[in-house]
Amino acid sequence: MDCETHFNDITTRTQGRFVVSIPLKASPKILGESLGLAKSRFKSLEQKFSKEYQFSRMYKNFILEYEKLNHMQTIGEVSEVNLEEAYYLPHHGILRMHSATTKLRTVFDASARSTSGVSFNELQLKGPVIQDYLVSILLRFRQYKYVVTADIEKMYRLVLVSKDQHKMQIILWRDNENKALSVCELSTVTYGTTSAPFLAIRCLVELGKLCEREFPIISNIILHDFYVDDLLTGFDDIHIAKESCLKLCEVLGSGCFPLRKWRSNFPDIMHDLKEGKLADSSEGLVIGEDDVAKTLGISWMSKTDKLIFHIDVEMKGECLSRGSYPSSLNNSNIWWQGPYWLQESPDLWPKDNKTSIPLPEIKTTLVAVSEFKFPFERFSNLNRLRRCMAFILRFIKNCSSNKENRSFGVFTTTELDNSLKLLVKLSQISSFNKEYNDLKAVNEIDKKSKLLSLNPFMDTSGILRVGGRLQNSNFQFNKKHPMILSSKHHFTKLFFEQEHKNLLHAEPLQLLYNIRETYWPVAARNLARSIVHKCIQCYRLKPKSVQPIMGNLPSGRFLSGFPFQITDTDYAGPFHVLNKRGRGSKIMKGYVCLFICLATKSIHLEFVSSLSTEDFLLALKRFISRRGKPSQIYSDHGTNFIGANRNLKALYDFLTQNECLISDSMNNQGIRWNFNPVQAPHFGGLWEAGVKAMKYHLKRVSGKSNFTVEEFTTLLCQIEAILNSRPLCPLSTNPLDPSPLTPAHFIIGRPLTSILEPVMILEKESRLSRYQKIENARQHFWTRWYKEYISELQQRSKWKTNHGELAEGILVLIKDDKLPPLNWKLGRVTKLFRGSINISRVSEILTNNGTVIRDFSKLCPLP
Structure with missing residues (x-):
């Protein structure tokens, strides 16, 4: 049974607190006697108590607190207690005076072997790593505008161990040498046991999983922004930061994991946290202070927002004997926790031990752990990625250098170039792993590889380059042998974006040409086009709007009745007219108000002297007087129409409220006004086409001449007659067909006060009166309208498909x-x-x- 299955099957909760079972890979029966070693080690501890008063006081306070918090229970004296399959934990203390809170760290030594040669730690399953590597957390931590740190107080001791396993966590204790030794069992997860990190962290992860659906942001923080008990997270929005900190306290509190030592580079985030959660007087956080050796003693200073590395390396003099290592590095390799480790090269050291020489530079290389992938996707900016890698390389260099050779301050050009080359190398390992390993091992690649045509080789830095056919040219090395990149890798995308900006937003072809001076991105034409297309700066100069498919025609287009029953209206102009003939005449602006019937395309033109509501209402009254009152009017969102709509509504309210003073036929004849969306002229395609047709004739007749108002009005009437004589549908080539149907067929002869008439089409013409014959002709026009004209409206002339789409939130x-x-x-x-x-x-x-x-x-x- 593995650790994950064991945790899921055995773990319970009591009052919110997790109760776990220590995962064992063998029976406790194989443990020998451990009491003797525990007694011996405790006596040594008491001797230290007698020599160091402060250490003794702190240690005794720690055990007293342990007992008060019910993390430990005394079960009797050594002479009285006889436990089977028990394990006695030796314990000792480590002083850490630099710590802001826990100066003393008590270590329970579960690795101490019993008389059978087996220790308690050797019985336990270690469990997998279930948190992100520290380097990933650190790099992500530096990307946010507002950052927050905290840690969980007494994290391991907040998780209970099942009662039947308490006997495997036994310690000896007394606070006075004159007392008998007491046997105490520890009831919580104990620091120093193999499974302790997994069990405590797994409980934390469980809380993150439980809140994933309800609080996804909090879940992501718990799952990805904790390194053991240290929280390093950040936000780009101050309000989200405040809310998330409070909610995080609540969620972790439900599992009895209180957060303390809150710090932020933006103090306002701390204001909303509950009293007692705020940071103390210290300004920094030691990241992973429980395990300084692994985390390299990284500290974050909130006031200056800087990461600081405490490296205790003493160098006595400038010279060392040949063949020797610095004492501070010897037998204790410096490890980079997580994806990379520092590998020293002993072969670089001279082998003659007789001569002293200056301390040579220790060559270091980064060796990638096979199961780890560098988090390229975490970055959206090449410069930031490049600086983060330079930061890592500088840190490694400083670890292996004496004080005089360490680098600080602004990154040099060499450091940034080295970081870029390393990023290229890591991206190649990720994209072309098989080719990379083949070239490294046998100096050739598979014949089916997509890189075969490039004849790739590996340079001295371990970077894949194009072999190509330019070896005999005089070009620079990078031009002859550019570094290979995959166009599908995130690093290449960031590189293209950066170069696109550096080249002042060059077009795709120029972008690709400039990159190929040093790099050879495989199949990168599409990537170059994509980068330019997605560039916001370039897009804003050539934006593309969304165009849905042409909509269905409104019901008003198929309503048979009198012309202008449903009317569209629009303005055109301005046009210049003369206020009078002869001397002293002045040029004034005028406009044309167009009314068009939605069903028959009949047009009515009115001259308007200004864009005022009053002049429009006068034009509307003239239109109604000659064409009849429409039931609905559609218009643009012009201010003059909005004003007219308010006046018409007041007029309609007046008519309906005083219905006793007017005839019954006027009761329900108010005009309903409909506005199209703002700045959407194509919603009124019918009247826009009418305006275009009117301007076509007007410009050709008027030229540069200026007409008087009377002349201009007469010209409009003539244009109106022409437009109303246009065919509504295509002409037939058959000479026997009747004349084409036009809007004028529906206008001529219609009284403004006509009433609905019965259908006359089915009646014999000889039986009809003269008036009925006229009505029969009018109805015949509508029959032709149905048969000839409506069918022509079926097809979409443009916008035949959807181009682009919108969704909420974009x-x-x-x-x-x-x-x-x-x-x-x-x-x-x-x-x-x-x-x-x-x-x-x-x-x-x-x-x-x-x-x-x-x-x-x-x-x-x-x-």
Whole structure:
């Protein structure tokens, strides 16, 4: 049974606290007697008590606290207790005066062998590593704007051990040499046992898993931002930071894991935390202080927001004997915890022991652990990735150098170049692992490899380069043998993005050309296009709006009745007219107000002298007087129309509220006004086409001449007649077919006060009166309208498919015809309005200045 299965099967909880069972790989029966060694070690400890008063006082306070917290229970004196299959833990103390809280660390030595030669630790399963490596946590920690650290107080001791295993965690204790030795059993996970890290961390991970669905941010912090009991996390939003810290306290509190020593580079984050959770007077956190050797003594100073490494290396003099190592490094290799370790090269040291020479530079190499992948995906910026790697390399170099040779301050060009080369190498190992290993081992690659055409080789730094055919050229080495990159690797993507910016947003071909001067990205044309396409700066200069499929025609287009029953209206202009003939005339602006029937495309043109609500209402009254009152009017979102709508509503309210004073026929004849979305002219395609057709004739007749108002009005009437004589459907080539159906067929002869008439088409013409014959002709026009015209509306002339799409939550550029593209506002889609065929064409956008509603044609989703 492995540790994970054992934990899932045995672990329980009592009042929120986890109760675990120590995972054993063998029976405790193989343990021999351990009481004698425990007695001997305790007597040595008491001798130290007698010599060091402060140490003695701190140690006794620690044991007293252990007992008060019920983490330990006394079961009797040594002479009275007889336990089978028990294990007595020797214990000793380590003073750490640099620690901000725990100056004394008591170590329980579960590795001490019993008389059978087996220790308690050898019985235990160690368990897998279930937290991120420290280097990953550190690199991620440095990416955030607001960072927070804390640690769990007494983490191991917050997890209970099942009662039947207490006898395997026995210690001896007395606070006075004159007393008898007492036998005490430890009831919590004990520091110093093999399984302790896994059991404590696994309980923490369990809390993270339990809250994953309800609190995903907190779950991610617990699962990925803890190194043992140390929390190193960060946020880019101050409000999320505050809320997450409070919620994290709550979630961990449910498992009885209190957080302490809170620190942040932004003090405001600490204000909302409960009293007692705040940091003490110290400003730093020692990361992984329970195991300094593994974590290299890394400290973070919150006030200066810097990582500090405490390296205790003493160098006596400048010279060493040949063949010897510095005493501080000898027999204690410096290890980089996690993905890499520092490997020293002893062969570089001189072998003649008779002569002293200056301390040589220790050559170091990074050896990747096979099961670890460098977290490239954690970075969104090449410069930041490059600096992080330079930071790691400098740190390793400083570990192996004396004080005079250590580097501090700003990174040098050499350090940054070395870090870039190492990143290239790591990306090659990740992308071309088989080719890399083949070249390293036998200096050739498989014949089926996709790199075969490049004739790759490995240089002295272990980097794959193109062999190619340019060896005899005079080009530089990097040009002849560029470093190989995979276009699918995240590092290559970051590199392309950086070069695109360095080249002032070059086009794809130029971007690829410049990169190939030093690097050879495999199959990178698509990547170059993708980088340019997704560049926000480039996109803002050439944004692409969303264009849904052409919508279905509104029901008003198929409503048979009198012309202008449902009307669209729009303005065109300005046009210049003369206020009078002869001398002293002045040029004034004028506009054309267009009314168009939604069903028959009949057009009515009115001259308007200004863009005021009053002038529009006068034009509307003239239109109604000659064409009849429409039931609905559609228009753009112009301010003059908005004002008109308010006036019409007041007029309609007046009419309906005073129905006793007007005839019954006027009761329900109010005009309903409909506005299209703001800045969406294509929603009124019918009237936009009418305006275009009107301007076509007007420009050709007027030229550069200026007409008087009367002349201009007469010209509009003539254009109106021409437009109303256009065929509604294609002409037939058969000479026997009737004249084409036009809007004029539906206008001529219709009284403004007509009432609905019975159907006359089925009646014989000889039986009809003259009036009925006229009505029969009108109805005949509508029959042709159904048969000839409506069928022509079936096809979509453009926007035949959807181009692009929008979804709630995405960022968009909002087109503004009055501003250049770089100044267009950014907004976030908060709501989509779906039409009758379940296709969205209008959305609600949240901007810095509030919420606006825009048609899709004005929105450009960011890549």
